Each structure stands twice: as structure tokens, then as C-alpha cells.
Amino acid sequence: MARKLSFPPGGDIPLIRSDFSDQEKWEAARDAAVATYHAGPTPTDSFSASLQIVDDIQYRDISLDEAVDSLPTTNGKSVDERIADIINLPDGSYPAVLLADAHALDSEGFNFLVIDLYENPGRALRVPASSLWIVTTGLEFGTQLFHELAGQFEEVPN
Structure with a gap:
């Protein structure tokens, strides 16, 4: 039977550690996720993802299916209503x-699993650490929707 987990309280988008097999890989991946990346011609064109780091053994080996089963419900809202919610996220929530x-920690560039919570709950993408700032900034500020990001990154079937 799949575990039903609670996600941490809202704030920055959480990065949840689910692979506890290699502490050094985790530390390297975590550091890469929050590193500053240069995305323009000047040194001021630098960005980093604002993440809530969750390093808690209760999430050991959580699968995509378990994560999806643990998502907050959409309470019968239509896709358009959920998209409107993204722009005005209530306190204590986040869009993904x-x-x-294990895949993220073993992949070159640390390809994290990003799971949509609002537009199409459970839809997932693989996003390298160097691009997390694009995803988190776009989703948190409502400048990009998950389906727009899906065209830029590898989609993961669930």
C-alpha cells in the first residue's frame, strides 16, 4: 500500500530528498539546486532557485505515484480555476x-523531478539543477505555467 505523506508547510517550493543512499551525492545535488547560475551577458544576470530544503527520512524512497497520491486535492476546481489560483497562491501553499x-542524484546535471500541484496535479518533469531557477521563478510568480515549461524539459509519465 502506498504511503500518504504530508508535504511541508508552504513557503518556497520544497526540494524533498527521497534518496538516502549517498550523503555526498545528496550534498552535491542540493548545492547545485540552490547555486547561482549566470543567464546573460553581465554578472548581474545571475539567478538561483529559492527552495525549501527538506532532508527528512520520512520521505525515503517516495515514488512519483506516492507523491501524486499525497497531493492536496483540487476540490473539484476546473483547470482554469486552478490556473487562476497559481497567480494568487494562498499563504501556505506552493505550485510544485x-x-x-535516485535518478536525480545519479544523473549528470542532477535532473530533479518537478511535480505540478495546480495546473495538472501530478504532471512531472525532469529538470536539471542549472534550470531549476527558471521553473521555480516562473511558477512562483505566475510568469509561466507548468504546460509551458513542459515544452522545455523532459516529461515523466506517471
Whole structure:
């Protein structure tokens, strides 16, 4: 039977560690996730993802299916209503969660699993650490929707 987990209280998008097999890989992946990346011609064109780091053994080996089963319900809201909610996220919520699973820690560039919570709950993408700032900034500020990001990154079937 799949576990039903609670996600941490709102704030920055959480990066949840689910692979506890290698502390050094985790630390490297975590550091890469929050590192500053240069995205323009000048040194001031630097960005980093604002993440809530969750390093808690209760999330050990959480699967995409378990994460999806644990998502907050949409309370019968239509896709348009959920998209409107993204722009005005209530305090204590966030538009996505990130998983640092075995695939992420073993992949070149640390390809984290990003799971949509609002537009199409459960839809997932693999996003390299160097691009997390694009995803988190776009989703948190409502400048990009999950389906727009899906065209830029590898989609993960669930």
C-alpha cells in the first residue's frame, strides 16, 4: 500500500530528498539546486532557485505515484480555476514540489523531478539543477505555467 505523506508547510517550493543512499551525492545535488547560475551577458544576470530544503527520512524512497497520491486535492476546481489560483497562491501553499530521487542524484546535471500541484496535479518533469531557477521563478510568480515549461524539459509519465 502506498504511503500518504504530508508535504511541508508552504513557503518556497520544497526540494524533498527521497534518496538516502549517498550523503555526498545528496550534498552535491542540493548545492547545485540552490547555486547561482549566470543567464546573460553581465554578472548581474545571475539567478538561483529559492527552495525549501527538506532532508527528512520520512520521505525515503517516495515514488512519483506516492507523491501524486499525497497531493492536496483540487476540490473539484476546473483547470482554469486552478490556473487562476497559481497567480494568487494562498499563504501556505506552493505550485510544485521537487524530488531528489535516485535518478536525480545519479544523473549528470542532477535532473530533479518537478511535480505540478495546480495546473495538472501530478504532471512531472525532469529538470536539471542549472534550470531549476527558471521553473521555480516562473511558477512562483505566475510568469509561466507548468504546460509551458513542459515544452522545455523532459516529461515523466506517471
